[in-house]
Amino acid sequence: MRLGFHISIAGGISKVVPRAVQRRCTTLQMFTSSPVQWQRPLLEPDECQQFAEQLAARDIRPHFVHAVYLLNIASPDRQLWQRSVDHLAEELRRAELLAAAGVVLHLGSGGAGGSVNDAINRGARALNVAREQAETSLPLILENSAGAGNTVGSTIPQIADIVGQSQYPEHLQVCLDTAHAFAAGWPLHHREGLDKVLEELDTTFGPQRLVLIHANDSRAAFASRVDRHWHIGQGKIGREGFRAIVNHPRLRDIPFIMETPGTEADDLRNMRAIRRLINKEIQPPLPPARL
Numbered sequence: 001m002r003l004g005f006h007i008s009i010a011g012g013i014s015k016v017v018p019r020a021v022q023r024r025c026t027t028l029q030m031f032t033s034s035p036v037q038w039q040r041p042l043l044e045p046d047e048c049q050q051f052a053e054q055l056a057a058r059d060i061r062p063h064f065v066h067a068v069y070l071l072n073i074a075s076p077d078r079q080l081w082q083r084s085v086d087h088l089a090e091e092l093r094r095a096e097l098l099a100a101a102g103v104v105l106h107l108g109s110g111g112a113g114g115s116v117n118d119a120i121n122r123g124a125r126a127l128n129v130a131r132e133q134a135e136t137s138l139p140l141i142l143e144n145s146a147g148a149g150n151t152v153g154s155t156i157p158q159i160a161d162i163v164g165q166s167q168y169p170e171h172l173q174v175c176l177d178t179a180h181a182f183a184a185g186w187p188l189h190h191r192e193g194l195d196k197v198l199e200e201l202d203t204t205f206g207p208q209r210l211v212l213i214h215a216n217d218s219r220a221a222f223a224s225r226v227d228r229h230w231h232i233g234q235g236k237i238g239r240e241g242f243r244a245i246v247n248h249p250r251l252r253d254i255p256f257i258m259e260t261p262g263t264e265a266d267d268l269r270n271m272r273a274i275r276r277l278i279n280k281e282i283q284p285p286l287p288p289a290r291l
């Protein structure tokens, strides 16, 4: 079992590996530029290669790129939709340069009062066009949403519709965010409900498509549709909820990446908290904290 964090790239790509090592990561996720700006600096191929080599040397794998929050592939605004497509295509190329396993993205929102089906159609079309523009087969990884503000992806059938409408479904994968799922009313905070959710994911998507867990506790209530990540075991999913999740046999070979709030000290606490919940027999070895 591999555990990691979303690691900040503030100060440049060369800062990512040291931050990941300090946090005892064996997998990680990152942005390739500021998540709240459209503009981004070019990536230097040399620097990218060095980055990939450092990760390999530390056995930190796989690593994922998360697309910026500004994207809205389901937008009815033609200009924003096109901008999102172009950005996503470029993100696929950047992720490939960084030797990442794929690009994680949110499925956008059709806006207040819009039809969900239209939003899904626009989202699926955006993925097709971005794929063609990028000319790479690197996976796009669709993340479930909490469902606030008409966001697409708060139900398994909505995500399945996007995959179903894709011209390149073999290059689409799925990320399960536990906080989003909980807030959207998926009952994964107890074993019986978790079994059901995982079974539905498998029957809908097949056994290979779920490739990443975003392991976040939720400060927001069950089915509240509010997206508030919280520290592992201290939110509404809670310690027992997370114990069931981290020990579930179906999830054993899937990387867990935390996107919990706070400082480096909070990250270290969350890493300890999640490790403590894993049964001794399957607890992964703790990697060294120094480069």
Ligand SMILES: [Zn+2]
Binding pocket: 143, 177, 214, 259
């Ligand atoms: Zn997430």
Ligand SMILES: [Zn+2]
Binding pocket: 179, 180, 227, 228, 229
């Ligand atoms: Zn979130």
